[in-house]
Amino acid sequence: xxxxxxxxxxxxxxxxxxxxxSTTRKETLFRFFxxxxxxxxxxxxxxxxxxxLFGSWKSINEFGxxxxxxxxxxxxxxxxxxxxxxxxxxxxxxxxxxxxxxxxFASAIYLSLYLKNGWFSGLLKxxxxxxAGIPSIIYGFWGLFVLVPIVRSFEIKxxxxxxxxxxxxxxxxxxxxxxxxxSSMASEVIKLVPQDLKEAGxxxxxxxFEVIKNIILPYASGGIFSGILLAFGRAFGETMxxxxxxxxxxxxxxxxxxxxxxxxxxxANEFTEARGNLYLSSxxxxxxxxxxxxxxxxxxxxxxxxxxTVKK
Amino acid sequence: xxNDILKIENFYAYYGTICILQNINLRFTKNHAISILGPSGxxxxxxxRCINRMHELADDASIKGxxxxxxxxxxxxxxxxxxxxxxxxxxxxNPFPTMNIYDNVIAGYKLNSIKLKRSESDKIVxxxxxxxxxxxxxxxxxxxxxxxxxxGQQQRLCIARALxxxxxxxxxxxxxxxxxxxxTSNIExxxxxxxxxxxxxxxxxxxxxxxxxxxxxxxxxxGELIEFGKTGDLFTIPKDKRTEEYLTGKFG
Amino acid sequence: MEKRLKVRQIKDKLFTVVMALFSIAxxxxxxxxxxxxxxxxxxxxxxxxxxxxxKPVGEIGGISNAIVGTTELIGIATLIAIPIALFTGxxxxxxxxxxxxxxxxxxxxxxxxxxxxxxxxxCYLWIVLPLRSFSLLSGSVALAIMMLPMIIKSxxxxxxxxxDSLKEASLxxxxxxxxxxxxxxxxxxxxxxxxxxxxxxxxVAGETAPLLFTxxxxxxxxxxxxxxxxxxxxxxxxxxxxxxxxxxxxxWGASLILIIMVSALNLASKIMEHKWKTTY
Numbered sequence: 001x002x003x004x005x006x007x008x009x010x011x012x013x014x015x016x017x018x019x020x021x022s023t024t025r026k027e028t029l030f031r032f033f034x035x036x037x038x039x040x041x042x043x044x045x046x047x048x049x050x051x052x053l054f055g056s057w058k059s060i061n062e063f064g065x066x067x068x069x070x071x072x073x074x075x076x077x078x079x080x081x082x083x084x085x086x087x088x089x090x091x092x093x094x095x096x097x098x099x100x101x102x103x104x105f106a107s108a109i110y111l112s113l114y115l116k117n118g119w120f121s122g123l124l125k126x127x128x129x130x131x132a133g134i135p136s137i138i139y140g141f142w143g144l145f146v147l148v149p150i151v152r153s154f155e156i157k158x159x160x161x162x163x164x165x166x167x168x169x170x171x172x173x174x175x176x177x178x179x180x181x182x183s184s185m186a187s188e189v190i191k192l193v194p195q196d197l198k199e200a201g202x203x204x205x206x207x208x209f210e211v212i213k214n215i216i217l218p219y220a221s222g223g224i225f226s227g228i229l230l231a232f233g234r235a236f237g238e239t240m241x242x243x244x245x246x247x248x249x250x251x252x253x254x255x256x257x258x259x260x261x262x263x264x265x266x267x268a269n270e271f272t273e274a275r276g277n278l279y280l281s282s283x284x285x286x287x288x289x290x291x292x293x294x295x296x297x298x299x300x301x302x303x304x305x306x307x308x309t310v311k312k
Numbered sequence: 313x314x315n316d317i318l319k320i321e322n323f324y325a326y327y328g329t330i331c332i333l334q335n336i337n338l339r340f341t342k343n344h345a346i347s348i349l350g351p352s353g354x355x356x357x358x359x360x361r362c363i364n365r366m367h368e369l370a371d372d373a374s375i376k377g378x379x380x381x382x383x384x385x386x387x388x389x390x391x392x393x394x395x396x397x398x399x400x401x402x403x404x405x406n407p408f409p410t411m412n413i414y415d416n417v418i419a420g421y422k423l424n425s426i427k428l429k430r431s432e433s434d435k436i437v438x439x440x441x442x443x444x445x446x447x448x449x450x451x452x453x454x455x456x457x458x459x460x461x462x463x464g465q466q467q468r469l470c471i472a473r474a475l476x477x478x479x480x481x482x483x484x485x486x487x488x489x490x491x492x493x494x495x496t497s498n499i500e501x502x503x504x505x506x507x508x509x510x511x512x513x514x515x516x517x518x519x520x521x522x523x524x525x526x527x528x529x530x531x532x533x534x535g536e537l538i539e540f541g542k543t544g545d546l547f548t549i550p551k552d553k554r555t556e557e558y559l560t561g562k563f564g
Numbered sequence: 565m566e567k568r569l570k571v572r573q574i575k576d577k578l579f580t581v582v583m584a585l586f587s588i589a590x591x592x593x594x595x596x597x598x599x600x601x602x603x604x605x606x607x608x609x610x611x612x613x614x615x616x617x618x619k620p621v622g623e624i625g626g627i628s629n630a631i632v633g634t635t636e637l638i639g640i641a642t643l644i645a646i647p648i649a650l651f652t653g654x655x656x657x658x659x660x661x662x663x664x665x666x667x668x669x670x671x672x673x674x675x676x677x678x679x680x681x682x683x684x685x686x687c688y689l690w691i692v693l694p695l696r697s698f699s700l701l702s703g704s705v706a707l708a709i710m711m712l713p714m715i716i717k718s719x720x721x722x723x724x725x726x727x728d729s730l731k732e733a734s735l736x737x738x739x740x741x742x743x744x745x746x747x748x749x750x751x752x753x754x755x756x757x758x759x760x761x762x763x764x765x766x767x768v769a770g771e772t773a774p775l776l777f778t779x780x781x782x783x784x785x786x787x788x789x790x791x792x793x794x795x796x797x798x799x800x801x802x803x804x805x806x807x808x809x810x811x812x813x814x815x816w817g818a819s820l821i822l823i824i825m826v827s828a829l830n831l832a833s834k835i836m837e838h839k840w841k842t843t844y
Contacts, residue, residue, distance in 0.1 A: 026740065030742035030746075048683070051689050103589060135772070137770060142601070145804075209572075209580075238679070264679055268773060284689075290681070392739070406729040406730055408733070
């Protein structure tokens with residue numbers, strides 16, 4: 001047999017035979033790193049939930065479910081009920097969705113079905129991306145100095161108390177902020193509608209409006225719902241912009257022009273000043289509520305989106 | 313036989329419980345070209361991937377039997393070491409997109425962190441590119457990314473990359489399937505040049521190509537080795553009816 | 565029949581016009597916001613503003629501590645986030661079918677949706693309480709947690725675009741698996757991965773809420789990771805809500821600088837995406 005000739009011709013290559021075991025060790029180490037990183041990522045999320053739960057334990061023990069139903073938030077009397085903030089968050093988020101819906105829907109339809117190219121669609125896309133990139137603190141700042149006076153003058157005309165700050169101001173700012181997200185969600189949903197379905201519609205002589213109304217919207221309804229849900233998920237956790245224009249009043253708003261407070265902004269305003277464990281614990285429980293709501297909203301929204309994608 | 317570089321003995325390959333290859337027995341002679349021929353799905357690519365232990369990369373893959381490289385069972389050694397000695401060229405050219413041509417050729421050394429002097433690596437690159445018949449076309453562009461090359465040139469770059477490792481055997485898995493006729497004939501010419509200095513195993517479903525490039529041909533059909541012999545014999549007087557039917561275009 | 569078609573066509577036209585009008589309306593707020601910030605901010609910015617520390621009301625100070633602080637926060641956050649996110653992303657791609665990968669995938673989706681203020685609370689509990697001080701470190705960790713899902717996702721998606729044939733080519737050369745991943749697959753996906761990292765930096769650069777009770781803010785320059793530190797968004801928040809018109813003016817200047825920073829990062833990611841794109 002001419003084994004010597006056939007086995008490694010090059011000294012350096014032969015030398016590698018001895019590297020075998022160190023390679024295996026490195027291989028194992030590499031896999032270990034990968035798994036370790038994945039476990040760290042998972043434990044951070046789990047850790048967030050557990051820490052919030054532990055942090056709010058005092059308040060959960062003290063108030064139980066009453067925490068959600070009670071409308072008194074009085075740190076001096078050690079009475080903590082989150083209802084005003086829950087209502088504040090829900091009303092601003094829903095109002096923001098309502099305001100932003102036609103705009104984001106229109107821009108999505110316009111961009112994905114009418115104007116696929118050209119300078120106007122380029123400008124529109126660029127603007128939507130820029131809007132998405134502006135930090136929320138700047139929206140809040142702008143809102144405080146530009147939008148609040150405008151709303152105030154409207155309130156004077158309409159005969160409301162001219163706070164300027166309040167539910168409606170926060171909702172407008174929120175609406176501007178979620179338009180980019182909602183619009184890109186809507187485009188994605190429209191993209192999920194199979195091309196041949198649309199073409200079938202056009203082939204039957206339908207106008208674009210009819211194709212949109214009768215084919216695209218019914219097909220995409222699930223996606224639109226989940227898009228709304230995910231956009232809501234964006235809006236309700238927004239902190240800074242809302243904090244600066246909502247008025248920070250810890251009572252349930254009487255109408256949409258009243259000042260109010262949202263869950264995120266009460267944490268932002270009072271967390272560092274909270275004296276006493278129960279006060280801090282109550283604020284953390286609001287954080288826990290935010291976490292849980294975001295969990296539910298995103299889980300449902302993402303599941304529907306995934307299903308849509310698979311169906312295609 | 314003295315010159316058997318590769319022996320396959322009672323070899324079986326599986327995906328999960330599905331048997332892809334059954335009871336394959338083959339001997340390959342040193343410095344010849346052998347083609348493995350058969351209709352798609354017959355297991356010819358799996359056989360090739362078993363020879364350099366790429367088959368086991370699939371999650372549920374398993375094997376039974378022996379493959380002996382110069383008398384030593386390749387399934388007793390580190391797969392990495394086997395793959396360095398048995399080079400492979402794939403169906404689609406796959407040069408490394410982030411490396412320039414020079415680095416692509418020397419990639420086997422770089423990726424295995426084998427230290428080379430500049431003069432040595434220069435020599436290996438030049439030799440390999442000359443062997444792959446690409447040197448004249450790229451010598452002035454060695455430090456450009458390999459992706460600007462044509463498909464045929466990219467495939468020859470991949471051959472140079474495999475040759476740079478100075479392998480005992482070169483495996484070509486339908487290496488011309490994605491190329492145009494001109495590039496295909498160039499690669500075939502190259503195989504005919506190379507086969508005097510290295511053992512080449514070619515998987516193809518192109519009957520004419522097997523006839524043009526190989527000294528021996530193995531015909532596989534649904535996981536079984538039907539016939540193996542000198543290419544000339546197998547093509548003119550096939551012993552098995554299935555071989556004859558395949559060669560005359562009755563199926564496949 | 566003729567008449568019905570006319571009606572349908574008119575409806576179609578009307579719909580188009582309405583859609584176009586709503587779309588144009590989106591640009592308006594953007595224009596207003598940029599207009600106000602540039603108009604009010606540009607007059608504030610000069611060399612003194614960028615290089616000096618804040619001064620008491622009445623004296624003209626600068627925002628150098630906030631610019632340095634933001635850079636420190638982002639830098640440390642990136643250092644923390646990249647290794648974890650990169651390896652997690654690689655894990656998700658390489659062990660795609662494993663149970664853990666499915667858990668990681670859904671939890672990163674979840675983490676992306678968690679309101680940033682909540683992450684601030686958690687970093688307060690994890691780091692500020694044990695250290696008994698607001699700190700640069702706690703702020704950086706908060707930002708790092710926010711960067712994680714973005715980098716994990718972009719890494720995973722860029723790795724998925726790398727064709728399997730490259731992996732095979734490398735393995736067939738006898739390259740060990742870990743080298744194949746780190747020297748062939750990750751470099752091939754690098755433009756996408758780096759784009760994701762830059763985008764995630766630009767997202768957290770403007771974050772305020774998670775810093776309120778972690779980095780906290782600081783009127784002085786700070787380079788110590790266990791001490792509180794200022795950042796541009798925190799400074800804007802504190803100055804904007806202050807009663808002093810000098811500070812409010814400076815907040816406009818700081819806003820303009822922040823917007824320029826964020827836009828530059830976005831632009832950089834765009835350029836990365838186009839110029840460095842790997843073709844397979």
